[in-house]
Amino acid sequence: MNQPAHQFASDNYSGICSEALDYLQAANVGDAPAYGNDEWTQRVADKFRELFETDCEVFFVFNGTAANSLSLSALCQSYHSVICHETAHIETDECGGPEFASNGSKLLLAKGELGKLDPTDVERLIIRRCDIHYPKPKVVSVTQATELGTLYTVDELHALRELADRHGLKIHMDGARFANAVVALSQTPADLTWRAGVDVLCLGGTKNGMAVGEAIVFFDKALATDFAYRCKQAGQLASKMRFIAAPWLGLLETGAWLRNARQANAMAAYLAERLKRFPGVRLMFPPQANSVFLELPESTVGALRARGWLFYTFIGVGGVRLMCSWNTTPQAVDQFVDDLAHSLA
Amino acid sequence: MNQPAHQFASDNYSGICSEALDYLQAANVGDAPAYGNDEWTQRVADKFRELFETDCEVFFVFNGTAANSLSLSALCQSYHSVICHETAHIETDECGGPEFASNGSKLLLAKGELGKLDPTDVERLIIRRCDIHYPKPKVVSVTQATELGTLYTVDELHALRELADRHGLKIHMDGARFANAVVALSQTPADLTWRAGVDVLCLGGTKNGMAVGEAIVFFDKALATDFAYRCKQAGQLASKMRFIAAPWLGLLETGAWLRNARQANAMAAYLAERLKRFPGVRLMFPPQANSVFLELPESTVGALRARGWLFYTFIGVGGVRLMCSWNTTPQAVDQFVDDLAHSLA
Amino acid sequence: MNQPAHQFASDNYSGICSEALDYLQAANVGDAPAYGNDEWTQRVADKFRELFETDCEVFFVFNGTAANSLSLSALCQSYHSVICHETAHIETDECGGPEFASNGSKLLLAKGELGKLDPTDVERLIIRRCDIHYPKPKVVSVTQATELGTLYTVDELHALRELADRHGLKIHMDGARFANAVVALSQTPADLTWRAGVDVLCLGGTKNGMAVGEAIVFFDKALATDFAYRCKQAGQLASKMRFIAAPWLGLLETGAWLRNARQANAMAAYLAERLKRFPGVRLMFPPQANSVFLELPESTVGALRARGWLFYTFIGVGGVRLMCSWNTTPQAVDQFVDDLAHSLA
Amino acid sequence: MNQPAHQFASDNYSGICSEALDYLQAANVGDAPAYGNDEWTQRVADKFRELFETDCEVFFVFNGTAANSLSLSALCQSYHSVICHETAHIETDECGGPEFASNGSKLLLAKGELGKLDPTDVERLIIRRCDIHYPKPKVVSVTQATELGTLYTVDELHALRELADRHGLKIHMDGARFANAVVALSQTPADLTWRAGVDVLCLGGTKNGMAVGEAIVFFDKALATDFAYRCKQAGQLASKMRFIAAPWLGLLETGAWLRNARQANAMAAYLAERLKRFPGVRLMFPPQANSVFLELPESTVGALRARGWLFYTFIGVGGVRLMCSWNTTPQAVDQFVDDLAHSLA
Missing domain, CATH: 3.40.640.10 (Type I PLP-dependent aspartate aminotransferase-like (Major domain))
Incomplete structure (x- = not known):
């Protein structure tokens, strides 16, 4: 459910x-x-x-x-x-x-x-x-x-x-x-x-x-x-x-407790790594823990949501927050990045 | 544990x-x-x-x-x-x-x-x-x-x-x-x-x-x-x-939710039923739900606790509160009553 | 006013x-x-x-x-x-x-x-x-x-x-x-x-x-x-x-600050002294400071109020509280006692 | 006192x-x-x-x-x-x-x-x-x-x-x-x-x-x-x-209530009027009620205080607040302005 x-x-x-x-x-x-x-x-x-x-x-x-x-x-x-x-x-x-x-x-x-x-x-x-x-x-x-x-x-x-x-x-x-x-x-x-x-x-x-x-x-x-x-x-x-x-x-x-945290951090790092390669995508802060903040065009945000992605556009900061968790997988990261690529294209 | x-x-x-x-x-x-x-x-x-x-x-x-x-x-x-x-x-x-x-x-x-x-x-x-x-x-x-x-x-x-x-x-x-x-x-x-x-x-x-x-x-x-x-x-x-x-x-x-409640109530009724037969044991209130209150001599309270029984002596009311739960068993009731009999003897 | x-x-x-x-x-x-x-x-x-x-x-x-x-x-x-x-x-x-x-x-x-x-x-x-x-x-x-x-x-x-x-x-x-x-x-x-x-x-x-x-x-x-x-x-x-x-x-x-208190206390003592002489009037507490509590029949309470007297019937205690102040006068005490006498009569 | x-x-x-x-x-x-x-x-x-x-x-x-x-x-x-x-x-x-x-x-x-x-x-x-x-x-x-x-x-x-x-x-x-x-x-x-x-x-x-x-x-x-x-x-x-x-x-x-307010406002207006004539003194806000805010050099603030003047340097705004009241007099305004002139000189 x-x-x-x-x-x-x-x-x-x-x-x-x-x-x-x-x-x-x-x-x-x-x-x-x-x-x-x-x-x-x-x-x-x-x-x-x-x-x-x-x-x-x-x-x-x-x-x-x-x-x-x-x-x-x-x-x-x-x-x-x-x-x-x-x-x-x-x-x-x-x-x-x-x-x-x-x-x-x-x-x-x-x-x-x-x-x-x-x-x-x-x-x-x-x-x-x-x-x-x-x-x-x-x-x-x-x-x-x-x-x-x-x-x-x-x-x-x-x-x-x-x-x-x-x-x-x-x-x-x-x-x-x-x-x-x-x-x-x-x-x-x-x-x-x-x-x-x-x-x-x-x-x-x-x-x-x-x-x-x-x-x-x-x-x-x-x-x-x-x-x-x-x-x-x-x-x-x-x-x-x-x-x-x-x-x-x-x-x-x-x-x-440490394994879970490590996985979340690793996924954020991996996500950041992949995102950095996109021209025009800007990371807002150095991703030191388990979240990645980036600036995206409104239309891209909409397109990603249309594909079913859930994320916050962050209050008081602007931009998109991508939060990784203990159960985030590389596959989810890859899929998000692929969808982002499509959305930007 | x-x-x-x-x-x-x-x-x-x-x-x-x-x-x-x-x-x-x-x-x-x-x-x-x-x-x-x-x-x-x-x-x-x-x-x-x-x-x-x-x-x-x-x-x-x-x-x-x-x-x-x-x-x-x-x-x-x-x-x-x-x-x-x-x-x-x-x-x-x-x-x-x-x-x-x-x-x-x-x-x-x-x-x-x-x-x-x-x-x-x-x-x-x-x-x-x-x-x-x-x-x-x-x-x-x-x-x-x-x-x-x-x-x-x-x-x-x-x-x-x-x-x-x-x-x-x-x-x-x-x-x-x-x-x-x-x-x-x-x-x-x-x-x-x-x-x-x-x-x-x-x-x-x-x-x-x-x-x-x-x-x-x-x-x-x-x-x-x-x-x-x-x-x-x-x-x-x-x-x-x-x-x-x-x-x-x-x-x-x-x-x-009803089964659990019914079991607790039934155990309280069974406990009350058994307790009523003891001479000198007085139920303080009609046991209408899942608890039984009774008056016990201090020494009996002590003896039961010595046997490992946990219960509250109820604040503001006096007496002993016996609370039944969804997982209370007839065996537990029987054992308590047996221990009470020993303690009173 | x-x-x-x-x-x-x-x-x-x-x-x-x-x-x-x-x-x-x-x-x-x-x-x-x-x-x-x-x-x-x-x-x-x-x-x-x-x-x-x-x-x-x-x-x-x-x-x-x-x-x-x-x-x-x-x-x-x-x-x-x-x-x-x-x-x-x-x-x-x-x-x-x-x-x-x-x-x-x-x-x-x-x-x-x-x-x-x-x-x-x-x-x-x-x-x-x-x-x-x-x-x-x-x-x-x-x-x-x-x-x-x-x-x-x-x-x-x-x-x-x-x-x-x-x-x-x-x-x-x-x-x-x-x-x-x-x-x-x-x-x-x-x-x-x-x-x-x-x-x-x-x-x-x-x-x-x-x-x-x-x-x-x-x-x-x-x-x-x-x-x-x-x-x-x-x-x-x-x-x-x-x-x-x-x-x-x-x-x-x-x-x-002491003169005012002394006057209030003295008036309470004087009032108590005069009240004690009434048959059937009972002081509820020893009047040690500046108030006097007494029991009065309902009808007497009503009669005194009808004559314009203001006082509290005390919550949680019952009875009438007569509070004296720094400006209470013997004349006021006398008048109250006179009116009380009439009311009781 | x-x-x-x-x-x-x-x-x-x-x-x-x-x-x-x-x-x-x-x-x-x-x-x-x-x-x-x-x-x-x-x-x-x-x-x-x-x-x-x-x-x-x-x-x-x-x-x-x-x-x-x-x-x-x-x-x-x-x-x-x-x-x-x-x-x-x-x-x-x-x-x-x-x-x-x-x-x-x-x-x-x-x-x-x-x-x-x-x-x-x-x-x-x-x-x-x-x-x-x-x-x-x-x-x-x-x-x-x-x-x-x-x-x-x-x-x-x-x-x-x-x-x-x-x-x-x-x-x-x-x-x-x-x-x-x-x-x-x-x-x-x-x-x-x-x-x-x-x-x-x-x-x-x-x-x-x-x-x-x-x-x-x-x-x-x-x-x-x-x-x-x-x-x-x-x-x-x-x-x-x-x-x-x-x-x-x-x-x-x-x-x-209106006379008092009118006097306070009038004194603020008079004060503002006189202050405006000073070269280098800037009123921070239009004095519409009974206070005047102005920018003054630190040294001038100190000099005025040394002459016994009390006023606030306003938190969160900077500058000096001069507040008039129902009992502020033209003489006080004049004296303040004179002292200010000396201090600025």
Whole structure:
């Protein structure tokens, strides 16, 4: 009944990878205590601590909007503000979720090339006001990989940390596609997070091959005080938690989380490679993770859609976003490129 | 790795029933549009309209706290109030979820025997204040089946509707165990909801055999205006919606939703039947749905726990709650009763 | 155009006392910086520190609901709860103000004789739940003088502090009629607040003879972090702050704040004294501050109202509340008592 | 103790005008019912209906942030958005007040010359998204007079109304300096509000010569449903309401509200006239109401401050804002201009 894999619309169009599903089924034997008091949840939390090489606090919520909104609201009060890139998901695609969860915290929009925060512009936002008539900046939010498929280097993260320290701000990372960043940068999860100064990470499971469920990882454990209450109150505490915990364990234990990300990245690279050869097709950003942005004539966009291709023309950026996923195949890439060739012709 | 079925703790200790899992797996073939724009979601929404014999609006959220909190916040503003039974889940077990989602709506606690709202006490709460210094009552919330395992008859629902109409209130139904009520009362879903005056129903999937996912059914469609935005903002819009929609379809199409409820109810009846024969064991409420409440000496409670039995001693009520589920077996009942006999001896 | 002084309805029916008005007029000479950056605000803040014999943080807001709601929201997050007496103003007369300001914190209602918290019942509320499905108690709120015109002794305050310490709670004092308590108990403001363990005091100016304006005094200065932002965001930062600050200074510098309270208390005592002599009239509570509660037959209530007397029949308590104010006169008391005699006859 | 009138900082540095003070004192004779149930409040509400030539609903709150925040929250839910000019007070100077009161409604910032909304840019914001991942526009907020001292003509207001009608939006007017607009445009209050399509007006009293207190006028009475509860819950219901109502009546009955505005406007015009004669001084916007914006060298700004002059260098705009008030004198203008001449020399 589902759509054919005729799409580069989003990595959330893909289903559940086999490793996640296997663990979900394994967790479905017998009964288990609810609300995370089961062994799967305990195991996966330990696994996260091992993965990040530190004694962090781990929570699970249902989706990325919730992960970002609740973790940000743990970092700031209603009269504080969060600095993010103008293309950040928390600004453009969460329908005011952070403002709702925090009861009013404002997002301050910074600029920066390639979808990445420019520290100079972040600092401008921090220092331009110091009166009580404007929300006080309290958090810098980075997205890794960014909404434009680009990546912060470790050095860039350190620079933001240094800036945040100077002004007493916390650092939040939206890691809906964190796995894609890990494999693309060949860095350890620890080096890309707490060792680079990240206080809390929202780690995406859904786009990595799960049905549902994101992890929130607090590296600064003090920030996690009473956070379980916050999740519960916000309707984000799963009663049958094992069905989020076990698939996560499946991704981590089998290495699928990195394999899935690697496949998605590889397909984006392959797609970009093929696209570059077209005269007149311009890639908008360097495809560093699992998406490719390109400029196409309106008529070509229409022609591709007429052939059944699904993709987004990206809000606030213009151009076409082609998103690859853990289950994207070279055949799909080839077919898209062929259809593009026909459409351009 | 999970616990053995040595429990009467909760119906959310049970796993996923096979019908739900089968449909989840069927939905995992290929890609599908996100956010509910897939065919499974369309199909199950239509199925709900067929089931309820009316053109209702259906939304899916992740859990019961979210379903109750968001639907209530659609019915009242922050300065309004919701009248519920003092043992209602929205009062006792959602950590202030409704107050959070509504930005402050107060719950006014009514009394009533057997966990059911007494219309006289509800009216007392409605009329005792009419000044602006106290939140204005706007909603009556009923739980069907109740937290005490009892049921509202159709006549009782009509009486509350008549009362609500007289004072201009809406009626919300927390139906986390609605299926158990349907089979126990031998009534159609329509007769137990909109025909009895219910404006919005929160229909439980998790306790009925799913991994995650509750339905919110608006019979008064005007109340559903822009409700999709509310879900999105609150972090309750699943990107891979098909994995909530398809299991729901599985429950409904195969009849499992009623079979599961019937099994749970039957086990509770069997358990109650066996317990009644014990001298000195007193059932606290008539076991009309899938739970049995009984008074036990402290020492017996301890002895049963020592034998590995899991159950709740119920907050605000006292006594022991034994909750049956879709996968509770007569063997488990027998073993519990045997262990109880030993413990009492 | 105003009503004659034919009332025992409320101390907020009284106007502005001359000392407050004199200072308001003195502050109206020339221009002054806005938002509290004027000299009057600086002077009165220092005066408060002198009065309380400690280096406290002082803020001004417009009314009592705001003072209570904002100070409580500084003490707890949305998933926390506040324990107060079931007759507390924050519960019965602020239309959900605390829940709104805190985005959902629940009020837990404790019992206790004479409108005062019974520490045993407070502790019951603290310890009955320790799971994340119910808001975690974080604050004990006391009202001094209480809504029933009674007083906490210093020993009673210390007992609550000891209890709060044992469980890690903060203590908030609603002091809308704090001045009445100070004169009635013959204690220093310091002894009745921070030396008795109060973390934050909402100090009433309106009922003490001002037009508008309450003070919030943080004795635990850490709790006041960024509180000015909270006031601003909530619409509680006066631009022409001097017109709140100066009348406050007038009350404090001239001693009117105590004189006014003393007059109100004396009139209540005189009224109670005269009422006691009536056969069949029963005082409901010992009149320790500036109000008298008594039971009267319905017909007598009606007869007094027919003669133009204004007073409240008190919600949740029953009986008639007679509230004295800084401008209540013995003549008014005498006339009321005479009219009562006629009505009873 | 106050500052000398050596300031063009803000019209909220000025005190209370004599007409407002006279009425405040008149209202201070005897007692009066609280919470607006007094005759002054009744009289002034009727006066507003007469002034606006329509049966509107009138509420009083303490300040402009509250007026804007609460009225906007009556027009939209948390998942809706408000379109305003990027220099609007609700965006730049209320510390997230609207977002707090509405529990998260986003402000969408439109551009436009001279601080006025450009309908084309407003429409761009309305139509650029129609998905549930972004808050749905529900309100257009205009400021009259604007933050830059400019004015919407009646035709410009009608154009925005037409646009709002086409998309189903409401129109909110921030009228903190509405009186200045009325006298400058020589239009009736009705023609500048409901006849031009304004649904709700926040009408400023503070900057017009009062100590405290703004009026919220709902021309669309359906939007005012239960609004009194909202004010109460938000801590914006004055108990001694007469001390806000009576000064308002004083302003309106004596005509002071227009006289005060006329004086402020005249002083701004005089100031602008004198400034224009300076070579090298550039007025940034046409001074249509009571403020003048000009570009000055840094050194000149410093020199003027050294001579004791208070004024703002305006956030987000650059340049110096000189704000005139009801009590600004020609002598103050002359002295400022003389000092400027010295500073430039």
